[in-house]
Amino acid sequence: xxxxxxxxxxxxxxxxxxxxxxxxxxxxxxxxxxxxxxxxxxxxxxxxxxxxxxxxxxxxxxxxxxxxxxxxxxxxxxxxxxxxxxxxxxxxxxxxxxxxxxxxxxxxxxxxxxx
Amino acid sequence: xxxxxxxxxxxxxxxxxxxxxxxxxxxxxxxxxxxxxxxxxxxxxxxxxxxxxxxxxxxxxxxxxxxxxxxxxxxxxxxxxxxxxxxxxxxxxxxxxxxxxxxxxxxxxxxxxxxxx
Numbered sequence: 001x002x003x004x005x006x007x008x009x010x011x012x013x014x015x016x017x018x019x020x021x022x023x024x025x026x027x028x029x030x031x032x033x034x035x036x037x038x039x040x041x042x043x044x045x046x047x048x049x050x051x052x053x054x055x056x057x058x059x060x061x062x063x064x065x066x067x068x069x070x071x072x073x074x075x076x077x078x079x080x081x082x083x084x085x086x087x088x089x090x091x092x093x094x095x096x097x098x099x100x101x102x103x104x105x106x107x108x109x110x111x112x113x114x115x
Numbered sequence: 116x117x118x119x120x121x122x123x124x125x126x127x128x129x130x131x132x133x134x135x136x137x138x139x140x141x142x143x144x145x146x147x148x149x150x151x152x153x154x155x156x157x158x159x160x161x162x163x164x165x166x167x168x169x170x171x172x173x174x175x176x177x178x179x180x181x182x183x184x185x186x187x188x189x190x191x192x193x194x195x196x197x198x199x200x201x202x203x204x205x206x207x208x209x210x211x212x213x214x215x216x217x218x219x220x221x222x223x224x225x226x227x228x229x230x231x232x
């Protein structure tokens with residue numbers, strides 16, 4: 001059974017700091033891995049998607065890496081800003097027996113960037 | 116392009132009552148998913164529609180939950196009768212492709228927060 005763990009559960013940093021969020025998963029048979037952002041009362045916004053054959057993806061100040069063999073991913077945020085404050089969720093895509101794709105989520109990391 | 120919309124945004128009902136949640140996916144998205152997050156837990160998969168057909172409903176908790184997608188457009192998720200442990204946030208998501216890719220991601224709605232008292 002696939003399980004996704006995110007560390008830390010919460011993180012508070014001063015503005016401008018570079019930071020790393022961690023995600024681990026127990027079964028390396030994944031189709032891809034995604035990092036999402038969730039603001040309070042809002043839905044999930046996909047930030048980065050890494051295919052299982054890829055090692056990393058970059059978008060602006062965000063860089064996500066994937067080490068499928070060790071079951072780990074990191075999300076690096078450079079020069080953090082107060083607007084980055086949100087909950088960050090890691091999810092792996094697995095294919096069910098019915099041929100359906102299913103996301104397995106971690107509990108998330110709540111990030112607070114202080115001005 | 117309108118996003119995935121869910122109604123209502125909040126619902127408070129008493130144990131034993133019935134509640135129906137609605138999801139309108141992005142136009143043209145054949146794939147529609149329901150996910151749920153209960154307090155303190157991860158977001159978990161409930162089921163997947165391809166057009167009007169249930170592709171996978173392995174995540175549905177029990178037979179008190181009924182999902183429909185008549186005509187392959189909007190979907191409803193009915194909980195009858197509701198129990199305390201059904202409280203949580205119910206998310207709907209849609210995508211063009213069955214498996215999300217970089218250029219065809221999964222789009223989530225804002226969710227319906229259900230509170231059963």
